[in-house]
Amino acid sequence: MNMPVISGIGQSAIGRKLGRGELDLTIEASLTAIADAGLEVADIDGLAAYPGGVMGDSGGFAGPGTPTVQDALRLSLNWHSGGPEGPAQIQAVINAVMAVATGLARHVLVYRTVTESTAQGSGGRAGIGVGTSGVGGPFQWSLPFRAYSAANWLAMNAQRHFHEFGTTREQMAQIALNARRNAGLNPNAIFREPMSIDDYFAARMITTPFCLFDCDVPVDGSTAVVVSVAEHARAVDHAVARVEAVGTALRGRPSWDQWDDMTTMPARDAAAHMWSRTDLRPVDVDVAELYDGFSWLAMAWLEALGLCGHGESGPFIEGGKRIALDGELPLNTHGGQLSAGRLHGFGFLHEAVVQLRGDGGDRQVRDPEVAVVANGGGPVAGTMLLTKLA
Amino acid sequence: MADPVFRVLPTLDEPSAFFWTSGADGVLRFLRCSACSYLIHPPAPVCPECHGRRAEPAEVSGRGTVHSFTVNHQAWDGTGDVYVIGLVTIDEQPDVRLTTNIVDIDPDAVHIGMPVEVVFEDHSPVFVPLFRPVGR
Numbered sequence: 001m002n003m004p005v006i007s008g009i010g011q012s013a014i015g016r017k018l019g020r021g022e023l024d025l026t027i028e029a030s031l032t033a034i035a036d037a038g039l040e041v042a043d044i045d046g047l048a049a050y051p052g053g054v055m056g057d058s059g060g061f062a063g064p065g066t067p068t069v070q071d072a073l074r075l076s077l078n079w080h081s082g083g084p085e086g087p088a089q090i091q092a093v094i095n096a097v098m099a100v101a102t103g104l105a106r107h108v109l110v111y112r113t114v115t116e117s118t119a120q121g122s123g124g125r126a127g128i129g130v131g132t133s134g135v136g137g138p139f140q141w142s143l144p145f146r147a148y149s150a151a152n153w154l155a156m157n158a159q160r161h162f163h164e165f166g167t168t169r170e171q172m173a174q175i176a177l178n179a180r181r182n183a184g185l186n187p188n189a190i191f192r193e194p195m196s197i198d199d200y201f202a203a204r205m206i207t208t209p210f211c212l213f214d215c216d217v218p219v220d221g222s223t224a225v226v227v228s229v230a231e232h233a234r235a236v237d238h239a240v241a242r243v244e245a246v247g248t249a250l251r252g253r254p255s256w257d258q259w260d261d262m263t264t265m266p267a268r269d270a271a272a273h274m275w276s277r278t279d280l281r282p283v284d285v286d287v288a289e290l291y292d293g294f295s296w297l298a299m300a301w302l303e304a305l306g307l308c309g310h311g312e313s314g315p316f317i318e319g320g321k322r323i324a325l326d327g328e329l330p331l332n333t334h335g336g337q338l339s340a341g342r343l344h345g346f347g348f349l350h351e352a353v354v355q356l357r358g359d360g361g362d363r364q365v366r367d368p369e370v371a372v373v374a375n376g377g378g379p380v381a382g383t384m385l386l387t388k389l390a
Numbered sequence: 391m392a393d394p395v396f397r398v399l400p401t402l403d404e405p406s407a408f409f410w411t412s413g414a415d416g417v418l419r420f421l422r423c424s425a426c427s428y429l430i431h432p433p434a435p436v437c438p439e440c441h442g443r444r445a446e447p448a449e450v451s452g453r454g455t456v457h458s459f460t461v462n463h464q465a466w467d468g469t470g471d472v473y474v475i476g477l478v479t480i481d482e483q484p485d486v487r488l489t490t491n492i493v494d495i496d497p498d499a500v501h502i503g504m505p506v507e508v509v510f511e512d513h514s515p516v517f518v519p520l521f522r523p524v525g526r
Contacts, residue, residue: 127466134401140410141432142489143398144518147475148466153489155460156477163458163502207475208461257477257489258431262458 004100005389006241007107007228008037009353014188014221014341016117022222023064023072026113029222030069037226038236039107044226045078046105050092050112050345052082060120061344063113063222079104087248087270088291088376089345090384094246096227108227112346116218125149125218141257151215151294153256154377155207158296160262162209164311167299169209171314173200175295175331176213176338178323183335185325185363190217191339214295219341223350233389241353241371241386247274254379263311265297267304267374270381275306278385282306285385286368287355288329289348292336297377302331305372305383330365345375349384356388396467399516405433408447413510413517420486422448429483452508454478454521457487461497474500478521494522 010032012025034041053065066082069075079099087094089112096108127148129135135143147153161167177200183189195213203212233240247270252260259265275282282305290301299313307329308316317323323331334340334351341347352371354360374383400410405421412419420429425442429450436443459476476492479485492500493509506521 124465129398130467132398135398136401136404138432140400140404140406144400144516145475145489145491145520146395146397146462146467146473147489149464151464152460152462152475156458156475159460160458160502205461205463207464210460257487258485260485262477 002230003243004097004227005230005233005243006225006353006386007232007236008033008035008039008226009350010034010036010224011188011350012222014190014219014343016190016219018220019118020220022060022113022115023068025115025220025222026064026069026111026224027072029113029224030073030109030111033224033226034109037107037228037232039226041073041075043107044073044075044109046096046099046108047075047077047080048092048096048099048108048110049082050089051084054084060115060118060220063111063115069111079108087250087382088380090349090373090375090382093225093227093349093384094248094382097243097246100227100229106229107232109224110227111222111224112344113222114218114342114344115220116342117220120218149207150378151210152207154294154296155210157262157265157300158209158294161296161299161311164263165314167314170197171318172209172214172295172299173197174317174320174323175292175298176200178320179292179332179336179338179340182325182333182363183339185361186334186340189335189340190219191335210294210296213338216293216337216342217339219343221341221343223343223346225346225349225353239357239388239390241356242389244280244370244385244387245274245278246385247271247277247383249273250381256378259379264304265300265377266379266381267301267376267383270383271301271304271306271374274383274385280370280385284370285329285372287333287352287365287371288331289352289371290332290374291345291348291376292332292338293342293377295338298332298336301374305374325363325365333360333363333365348373348375352386356386394511394513395469395471397513397518399513402516405435409433410516412447413519414515416510417449418452418508418519419447419449421445429486431486450480450482453481453524454488454506454508455481455484456492456500456502456504456506458502459492459500461500472497476500476521478506488519491520492522493520494526
């Protein structure tokens, strides 16, 4: 099949407490991506978003729904989709790829917008469900035990990994330290001042084994991409990223705490699925942009994707040289969500395309041809393999 | 036990209501398939093992094992105490896990593989199943 391409990318201003509206940020990113793709607004015939507009106040999590964006730009659409259920945040891009591949649309605008920093106000990061009078549904199995955050739920995955494989905080710290080093070379990153291993261990504990620097930073910002038919690659004046394969499988129980092997996540299934759909192999990956909402998640993705063995991510990243920009597997080259901000999945896709196009500036990896993008932690996972199309 | 802390409680308007009130007599119960005896958790109107449609709450020993845990320091709910969130597998069927709190123990002493037993915190009519070291 002639797989679709990412023909254009765009990001709004990204920052802490920007105080700007979610639609304003979304339009900024979208117009940038459309222009980057060599298109006019009128060329866009598809629209997709994660998680779509949600009912009520999402605390800056959701961003505007697709009807809002469609109407603002008066888009004439052949296909549109927004929703939270599926293979993690990147599901919206995967949906767009499917829409283009099946001929439903030629140019799909896909966006993800967060205003969690502004929504947070002057308070700290809130726990889920705090202040509610009662809980039903899936959250009834965690909130009554004061397990208010994905930090708590995933800390137990990490702890189990530490237990079974001897993984250490010193090793896990390399995810955060690597992200911070790369963020120092990314003018759009949030935290750019150098961080040492001593700084890491001096940070306050959130929920063992996660300290503050193992948790990503809420921000305001929007990321948009345009997914286009393959032939459009010839019409743009820059390299594009070709979608080589995606991984969407979810084979175990879709649950934070009933998942069969706590040292893995559904990342395991999505990654295996992706590799089953391409002739490329893990050794072909030149740059990896892996979800790091919490540092351990990037380790779980390294293992899931076969970039190292199961249980071996601790030794693999030890010392940090292997995952550095000049290492054998550069990881989270923009600073990840830990230091470049919680753009919730789409920041990794944006960075993968930047790297394949050679637009990384001071943080550019040398001549990458293949990039892997992974989104999701806990019971959701989606992954995408991109190749450079010059 | 110490005074009950603030908890977000279940609403008791779902098929899980029996689970949350079960501790009134000090006994932990799970939904058990009437055909194959598989414990169905969270409760569902079908057995995932045999697809049987009949099930009843059934008593279990209340014994389990700490499968994983985390010591929480962040004051998500404003309380600011340090507490242990645990993931406990139950002895009768180790693929059933409960997210819970590990109590009556120094947080630094909690370890994976530790045998634990249920102890209920009274929020009548809800009884929240927590776990403590066996024999404490």
